Amino acid sequence: xxxxxxxxxxxxxxxxxxxxxxxxxxxxxxxxxxxxxxxxxxxxxxxxxxxxxxxxxxxxxxxxxxxxxxxxxxxxxxxxxxxxxxxxxxxxxxxxxxxxxxxxxxxxxxxxxxxxxxxxxxxxxxxxxxxxxxxxxxxxxxxxxxxxxxxxxxxxxxx
Amino acid sequence: xxxxxxxxxxxxxxxxxxxxxxxxxxxxxxxxxxxxxxxxxxxxxxxxxxxx
Numbered sequence: 001x002x003x004x005x006x007x008x009x010x011x012x013x014x015x016x017x018x019x020x021x022x023x024x025x026x027x028x029x030x031x032x033x034x035x036x037x038x039x040x041x042x043x044x045x046x047x048x049x050x051x052x053x054x055x056x057x058x059x060x061x062x063x064x065x066x067x068x069x070x071x072x073x074x075x076x077x078x079x080x081x082x083x084x085x086x087x088x089x090x091x092x093x094x095x096x097x098x099x100x101x102x103x104x105x106x107x108x109x110x111x112x113x114x115x116x117x118x119x120x121x122x123x124x125x126x127x128x129x130x131x132x133x134x135x136x137x138x139x140x141x142x143x144x145x146x147x148x149x150x151x152x153x154x155x156x157x158x159x
Numbered sequence: 160x161x162x163x164x165x166x167x168x169x170x171x172x173x174x175x176x177x178x179x180x181x182x183x184x185x186x187x188x189x190x191x192x193x194x195x196x197x198x199x200x201x202x203x204x205x206x207x208x209x210x211x
Binding site: 055059062063065066067069070071072073075076077080084085089092095096106109110112113114 | 173
């Protein structure tokens with residue numbers, strides 16, 4: 001796989017990890033053509049979509065909340081859109097920006113994740129929130145109960 | 160090639176950071192930690208061995 005192909009794939013939205021994986025196959029001399037690599041990459045988003053829900057179910061509540069707090073425009077992004085969003089977030093939160101500069105692979109992976117899972121990330125926002133358990137509410141005396149005597153059991157009234 | 164406008168991206172970034180700040184306060188952590196956790200969620204654990 002030559003450099004042009006790699007660059008082209010990154011621009012198409014495939015993460016460094018995907019490219020690393022297929023480069024790994026090629027380096028291991030597993031017989032796989034460039035066309036086959038492209039075909040495999042075409043089905044990757046479908047696999048990832050199924051994985052998303054599996055993984056999402058396995059996440060703890062705090063992690064799910066993190067995903068829910070990711071605010072994305074209401075339109076399918078391109079990979080470049082997701083990348084730009086993360087760069088701007090990096091400018092607003094300098095420590096994250098510095099992290100992305102030091103770890104460009106992570107920046108690309110996260111952008112790729114947003115690009116591929118935008119639909120799922122939008123869908124989970126529409127899911128009804130878990131209803132909290134009703135809390136015990138301490139009764140405070142109302143006007144009608146002030147000065148009232150203790151309640152008698154219902155049987156006494158019925159007797 | 161882009162589909163989101165610059166304005167939409169700016170707004171999304173601003174709102175995300177704001178919401179992460181609120182969540183960080185709620186979870187008793189920092190915005191940076193939340194983003195690192197998000198990066199961790201987005202990247203399968205096995206990815207590392209393929210990254211160069």
